[in-house]
Amino acid sequence: MPLNPMIPSILKSLGTAKLVAATKTFDAAMIRELYAYGVAAVGENRVQDLLRKQDELSDLPLQWHFIGHLQTNKVPSMINRIAYLHSLDSLKLAAAIQKTRKGILDCFVEVNVAGEDAKSGIAPEETISFVESLANYDTIRVIGLMGMGPASGDVLATRAAFATLKKHQLEVAKRGFTFAPCTELSMGMSGDYRIALEEGSTCVRLGSILTRNEE
Secondary structure, eight states, X not given: OOOOTTHHHHHHHTTTOEEEEEOTTOOHHHHHHHHHTTOOEEEESSHHHHHHHHHHTTTSOOEEEEOSOOOGGGHHHHGGGOSEEEEEOOHHHHHHHHHHOOSOEEEEEEBOTTOOTTSOSBOGGGHHHHHHTTTTXXXXXXXXXXXXXXTTOOHHHHHHHHHHHHXXXXXXXXXXXXXXXXXXXXXXXXXXXXXXXXTTOSEEEEOGGGTSSOO
């Protein structure tokens, strides 16, 4: 599967926002090609794929992100092999991280701003209380919030969901928690990243657009 030759243009369009390549469907050779374009942040959804690709690409200075739902029983095998977790969504998961992580892990708290049962994440109204409950987990630093737009792809609903996530990010940030600076927003995928950027995203997770000949 060839990469999109417009990747340099896509990167330029992001401004100061960071690209995390969502490489679920990418093999190691494609990730090497992405790295040649200057993309060093790699996001995986499945633990087994993360570990395998890390081993295959150990010669590259890649920054590994876990962007999928993480089961607590998988934590010991991978939590010390990632730089960022985008899907912190329960105290049970926080406890598993606390038990096995060596050093501080930068995390995004996942918020279900789309309000869909099929999506993981805490309820938006629980954001402040959930973040507060992480105060005693000293291996976790909440650098921001993560959310996904609605499955419908409706533009107005997507914009509203992202605006809600931004509102909650600002609410956490103004609390001044040392363990939760919460200055970042991980939102926006291939189909809606332009809206996400307009609503304040600092990190987009792009996958399919990196392999399509379009911008």
